[in-house]
Amino acid sequence: MTQQLSGKELKELKKKQKQAQRQARKNQAGNQAGNQAGNQNSNQNSNQNSNQNSNQNSNQNSNSNSNANSNSNSASSAGNGSSAPTSRDYAETRAQMTQVNLFAGIEPPKAIMSKLQVHSSILHLALQMQSCRIIGSASRCKAMMLAFQQVVRDYDTPSNGSFSRSFASHLSQQIEVLKSGRGLSVSMGNAIRWLKQETSGLSMDISDESAKEYLVETISDFIRDRLDVADRIIVDTASNHLQEGDVVLIYGSSKVVLNTLIHAYTVQKKKFRVVIADSPPLFEGKKAARKLMNVGIPVTYILISALPYVIKGITTFMVGAHAMVSNGNLYSRVGTSMVAVMAAARSIPVLVLCETIKFSDRVQLDAFSVNEFIPQSTKGNKDENLIFFDLTDQKFISKVITEVGALPASSVPVILREYKQFL
Amino acid sequence: MIDIKETYLGFLERDNQLTKPVAAIQALLALLCELQPNTSAEMIDILQDAANTLKSSVSNSISLSAGCDLFLRFLTKNINASKDWDACRRNLVQNGNLFASRALDARSNIARIGLPFVRDHDTILVHGRSRAVIQLLQDAAMSNSVRFRVYITEARVCNEGVYMANILKKSGIPVCVVPDCSVGYVIDHTDKVFIGAEGVAESGGVINQIGSYQVAMLAKAANKPVYVFAESHKFVRMFPVSPSDLPGNEKLEFTSPVHPESIEMNLEAWPQVDFTPHQYITALVTDLGVLTPSGVSEELIKMWFD
Structure with missing residues (x-):
């Protein structure tokens, strides 16, 4: 049979074999990454795949046990003019083609890796973030910067190196570990970029002690300016939006949103009502409800599925952000997009409260290209395929309130450009 | 002092x-x-x-x-x-x-930049009185290269439409004054809508004489372009999301007793301006050039940027 093949056919056959091998390798790798039900499964698979390979090699067309390569096999069988593909082949091929793995691009959570040089506060933080005990972009950023201060204080320069050089690599190791706990948030990424710049800008002939002192102090300033004061300015501006008799819808538990509501109620003495929409598995709204009720704000607590029933009468939707991406879209807790669309459909203003440290120059068009899985170690989460964030299109956003002013979502790139030297 | x-x-x-x-x-x-x-x-x-x-x-x-x-x-x-x-x-x-x-x-810069927006055989709908729009239309009429007609709304509450119509008539522009309630009636025969501005908000929306919002909305529904003519010193650092966010616009009262005097509306107390959100505006013609609504916030950020 092999002798009858022309040169061209031979080439094609080789190409297909190569493809099959590549596929087999991919399958194996995929199973290992999937890491549960591990070995047995992947063994089976590799057995199957090697079966297929031998099948192809001997150019037989009995591909009843093939999984990934039925397509190429049936094609080659047609080329050889022997038995026609069965309807079962088609069904299998179709099933593979229609199966869209939306979450394929999202990295599954890993185990926290530890190294010798890792500071205990970093390890502690990584664990806290992985279990979502510290949650929220701004809080995580602040906790990280405070931990870095500790790292700076406890760092001893090796005898043969200078502080600024050796500390940069030491810092990178800490960040590696932190990253293994949970992916870095946009704000953390921005803060790290800033800190690295500060470190590399340190003069070579400055003493270790004064370098440390400088870094600790400048980190404190950073926390004050970019997080604490920024929050306060946003609270001041945003609370002016609330009017007597308003009904404010919130989703999740953004710190700056809650502070705004509390400020408007306790300091400005405005009377308004809050509707909290919540969703599993994090149920962050419960935390928010407790905080608001503690100061006496009337709260209605609903699950997100009940939103259409209560949305009439709502005057504003206020939401925090994980990040604002540079095409003006809002990247925030999963479910926000749904609430925002529903609010916008009823001409309810959608206000985003966001510090500029959360501005990202990334362009993002959907929630699948960049996302995170909610770790299974999180309380109440049993599903492995739940994602953290979604993307709200800028056309549903009325305005973004930042510490440098209120602006339409389309002006995010302007802020990134004009304030670059400060950000 | x-x-x-x-x-x-x-x-x-x-x-x-x-x-x-x-x-x-x-x-x-x-x-x-x-x-x-x-x-x-x-x-x-x-x-x-x-x-x-x-x-x-x-x-x-x-x-x-x-x-x-x-x-x-x-x-x-x-x-x-x-x-x-x-x-x-x-x-x-x-x-x-x-x-x-x-x-x-x-204002004269706006008239120069805005001149190409007036084309031959245009029918333009104007709401409210605006000096920028008056100057533009006068310049267009004087250029003798375009013939156009203007619908002017009465712009009640301030009643400035009639005043503006007289100014334009003096310049030889064919004008038709229409009541505010008949904008829907004339919008299909209109090619474009021109309005001025009291202020331009950060989103690119405009604060203008009351009635502008509904005119812009009708124009949007009829797919007619809405052009706003405003000087850049009218850009305000304000960002209303709804008309009730404007200062001085108190909530209107509902009453039931019928008195002869309550039939006459008290126009003095009526809000004089409303807010037209940016999505209803095609472009803003300013002395800085022709801007999209989102361009306004960019200009404002630059202006206030240190």
Whole structure:
């Protein structure tokens, strides 16, 4: 049979074999990454795949046990003019083609890796973030910067190196570990970029002690300016939006949103009502409800599925952000997009409260290209395929309130450009 | 010390071509000329107070506050330019006058930039009175290269439509005054909508004579372009998301008893401006050029950026 093949056919056959091998390798790798039900499964698979390979090699067309390569096999069988593909082949091929793995691009959570040089506060933080005990972009950023201060204080320069050089690599190791706990948030990424710049800008002939002192102090300033004061300015501006008799819808538990509501109620003495929409598995709204009720704000607590029933009468939707991406879209807790669309459909203003440290120059068009899985170690989460964030299109956003002013979502790139030297 | 409100109103009365923000700037300049402050902080305090009095003394303070804010911004930026007070003040007054004269030139620049928007055989719908729109249409009529007709709404509450129609008629422009309620009736026969602005908000939405919102909405529904003609000194650092966010627009009252006098509406107390959100606006023609609504926030950020 092999002798009858022309040169061209031979080439094609080789190409297909190569493809099959590549596929087999991919399958194996995929199973290992999937890491549960591990070995047995992947063994089976590799057995199957090697079966297929031998099948192809001997150019037989009995591909009843093939999984990934039925397509190429049936094609080659047609080329050889022997038995026609069965309807079962088609069904299998179709099933593979229609199966869209939306979450394929999202990295599954890993185990926290530890190294010798890792500071205990970093390890502690990584664990806290992985279990979502510290949650929220701004809080995580602040906790990280405070931990870095500790790292700076406890760092001893090796005898043969200078502080600024050796500390940069030491810092990178800490960040590696932190990253293994949970992916870095946009704000953390921005803060790290800033800190690295500060470190590399340190003069070579400055003493270790004064370098440390400088870094600790400048980190404190950073926390004050970019997080604490920024929050306060946003609270001041945003609370002016609330009017007597308003009904404010919130989703999740953004710190700056809650502070705004509390400020408007306790300091400005405005009377308004809050509707909290919540969703599993994090149920962050419960935390928010407790905080608001503690100061006496009337709260209605609903699950997100009940939103259409209560949305009439709502005057504003206020939401925090994980990040604002540079095409003006809002990247925030999963479910926000749904609430925002529903609010916008009823001409309810959608206000985003966001510090500029959360501005990202990334362009993002959907929630699948960049996302995170909610770790299974999180309380109440049993599903492995739940994602953290979604993307709200800028056309549903009325305005973004930042510490440098209120602006339409389309002006995010302007802020990134004009304030670059400060950000 | 001069009374800031009187000075402001005096400027407006003397020259009816003057816009409110420019009048406010000139009033503040006049105050600045008279001051003998000991410290720069004291001067800024006095001017800030004057600006606040001015804002609170008139019922519709949006465009006025744009001028005040711009001037104070300019002041705080330039106050430390020179050491001794006299030189500093001279410098400030000089620059302030330059600023005011530039603001006056803005309108003719708008007319120049906006001229291509008027095409032959156009029927244009105009709502409310706007000096920028008047100048543009007059220039277009004088150029003798385009023939166009204008629908003007009555623009009730202020009734400025009729006033504007007379000015345009004098320039030989064919004009038809229509009641506000018949915008829907004429919108299909209209090619484009021109409006002026009291103020341009950060989102690119405009604050303008009441009724602009509904005109813009109808135009959007009929797929007609809406052009806003506004000087860049009317850009305000304000971001209303709904008409109720505007200062001075109190909630309207509902009543049931029928009195003969309650049939006549009390137009005095009626809100004079409304807010047209940016999605209803095709483009803003300003002295800085033709901007998309989102371009306004970019200009504003640049203007307030240090």
